[in-house]
Amino acid sequence: GxxxxxxLTLGLKAGGYWPNNLEKHDIINHQSTVFLFDPDTGKAKAMVGGNLLTALRTAAASSVSIKHLARKDAKVLGMIGAGHQATFQLRAALKQRDFEKVIGWNYHPDMLPNIEKIATEAGVPFEAVELEGMQEADVIISITSAFAPSLMADHVSPGTHLACMGTDTKGKQEVEAALLARATVFTDEVAQSISIGEAQHAVAEGLIKESDVHQIGAVINGTHPGRGSEEEITFFDGTGVGLQDLAVAAAVVDLAVEQGIAIEVDF
Structure with a gap:
């Protein structure tokens, strides 16, 4: 909440993970709903399905980090993860630079056609690679639910921008902690980054301090310079915050009312 x-947006998002949904009910395992309230009276204002909005705002967050932190001449986009959310991440990322190639790795290689399809639709060639092949990437997005790192520090070349979007719980980990020590680290919420985000491991191991993690908003509003050189590795730890959910839900409600497709009910 x-x-x-x-x-002037007041609200909350309620959601969770039901592991048998896909198998038993043919709906995605993550389910969520956003509730908006009138900030003056507290009266319920809107109820908005959160599944698609969560996918869109997560993709938007990594896309914003690419916009502000990736090198302008970035040509190769690397994807680690090929599940449902990866398709949203890739589609949004391809709008930020003139990428000439997408490379991808997934623990289950048979899922890679999910992201190959998105790249093909955008007219960008796709290649499946081993993790060492990520050294070719100028931008890397990781979107997995792993509890052990797959991307290691030596898989990443100087000048790369990384957006790690999968770690949102204590214990989860997508990349080697040593990688954060090599990078300039940004996040959407510092307190979450160091407690449940990708930075939790690097902080716990003493490789970086809380003060080494910077708000992405400071780059957007110009109070942090962002990327300092062509050789610098920049790292965005996207943990997901409630403000993102409320902002996107409020925008969708306004659009739905404007287009006459919102359903009004007495409450």
Whole structure:
């Protein structure tokens, strides 16, 4: 839950993970709903399905980090993970630079056609690689639910921008902690990054400190310079925050009302 004072948006997101949904009910395992309230009265204002919105805002977050931190001449986009969410990440990322190639790795290689299809639709060639092949990438997005690192520090070349979007729980880990020590680290919420995000492991091992993790918002508003050189590795730890859910839900409600497709009910 939260309150956006600038946008006057008050609300909460309720959700969870039901592991048997896909198998038994043919719906995705993650289920969520966003509830918005009138900030002046507290009265319920809207109920919005959160599944698609969560996918879109997660993709938007990594895309924003690419916009502000990746090298302008980035040509090769690397994808680690090829599940449902990876397709959203890839589609959004391809709009940020003139990528000439997408390379991908997944623990289950038979899922790679999911992201190959998105690349092909965008007219960008796709190649499946081993993790060592990520050294070719200028931008890497990881979107897995792993509890052990797959991407190692020596898999990443100088000048790369990484957006790690899968770690949102204590114990999860997508990349080797030593990689964060080589990078300039940014996040959406520092407290979450160091406790449940990708930075939790590097902080616990003493490789970086809380003060080494910077807000992505500071880059956007110009109070942090962002990328400092062509050789610098930049790292975005996307943990996901309630403000993102409320902002996207409020925008969707406004659009639905404007287009006459919102369903009004007495409550």
């Amino acid at each position: 939260g309150f956006d004072k600038a946008g």
